[in-house]
Amino acid sequence: MFTICKGSQNIVEETLTDKAANVRKLLQNADAIIIGAGAGLSTAAGIEYAGPRFTENFKDFIERYGMTDMYSAGFYPFRTEEEKWAYWSRHIRMNRYDAPVGEPYRQLLKMVEGKPYFVITTNVDAQFYKAGFDPLRIWAVQGDYGKLQCACGCHDTLYDNHDLIMEMCEKQRDCRIPSDLVPHCPRCGERMEINIRKDMYFVQDAQWYAEQTE
Ligand SMILES: [Zn+2]
Numbered sequence: 001m002f003t004i005c006k007g008s009q010n011i012v013e014e015t016l017t018d019k020a021a022n023v024r025k026l027l028q029n030a031d032a033i034i035i036g037a038g039a040g041l042s043t044a045a046g047i048e049y050a051g052p053r054f055t056e057n058f059k060d061f062i063e064r065y066g067m068t069d070m071y072s073a074g075f076y077p078f079r080t081e082e083e084k085w086a087y088w089s090r091h092i093r094m095n096r097y098d099a100p101v102g103e104p105y106r107q108l109l110k111m112v113e114g115k116p117y118f119v120i121t122t123n124v125d126a127q128f129y130k131a132g133f134d135p136l137r138i139w140a141v142q143g144d145y146g147k148l149q150c151a152c153g154c155h156d157t158l159y160d161n162h163d164l165i166m167e168m169c170e171k172q173r174d175c176r177i178p179s180d181l182v183p184h185c186p187r188c189g190e191r192m193e194i195n196i197r198k199d200m201y202f203v204q205d206a207q208w209y210a211e212q213t214e
Contacts, residue, residue, distance in 0.1 A: 024111065032116040035108065042123055045102020047095055057094060061087055064175050070095070081191060082176040088194060089168030089177065095125050096145035097162065105131035118214060124196050139211035143196040150185035151193040153201035161194075 027033060048054075049070035058067060067073040070091060078084035105127045119128050119138045124145050128138045147158040161183075168177045183192035195203060 037121040081182040086172040147195040149195045149203040151191040154188045
C-alpha cells in the first residue's frame with residue numbers, strides 16, 4: 001500500500017493494484033518499450049543468493065571456506081582451478097540451468113508481447129531467454145553463466161558449458177573437480193573463465209555486438 005499526499009486536505013491512497021493498473025495502461029499506450037533489468041528481478045523470481053537456497057545446497061563449501069552467500073562466494077580467491085570449478089559448476093547449475101523460469105519474467109513477457117520491445121539486462125542467468133523473449137531483442141551486457149571464454153581473451157569465441165558444468169557437478173568430491181575436467185583455452189592453452197564481466201578480458205563476441213546495435 002502506497003499513500004500519496006496531495007495537498008493538505010486530500011489524502012489519496014493508491015494500492016499496489018492501482019499502481020499495476022497504471023503501469024499496464026502506460027505499457028498499452030506505448031509505441032515501444034525498453035526494459036532495463038537487474039538482479040532484483042531474478043531475486044523476485046526466486047533465484048535468491050542467500051538464505052536456505054544457499055545454506056542447503058552449499059553445506060560443504062560453507063564448512064570449508066566460511067562462505068555466507070552466493071554473491072560474496074563469487075569473489076572467493078580459490079587456490080586451485082579444481083576448487084574454483086567445483087564451486088562455480090554448482091553455482092551455475094543452480095542459477096543458470098536448473099532454475100525454472102521465474103513468474104515475474106513470464107508476466108513481463110505477457111505485458112510486452114505484440115509491442116516492439118528491447119531488453120537490456122545485467123543478469124547473467126538467461127531468464128529472459130528461458131522465458132521466451134525474442135533472443136534478437138535481448139542485450140545481456142554482462143555475459144552469460146552458460147558460456148566459457150579464454151581467461152586472457154585471446155580470441156572472441158564463446159563456448160557453451162552445459163555438458164561440462166553437469167559433469168563437474170556429478171564428479172566433484174571434497175569441493176574439488178577431477179583435474180582432467182579443468183577447462184583450457186583451445187587456442188593458447190590458458191585457463192578458461194565464465195563469460196561474465198569482471199575484468200578487462202571479458203569477451204564480447206559477434207553476437208554481443210549484434211545485440212548492442214539492434
Ligand atoms: Zn586463449
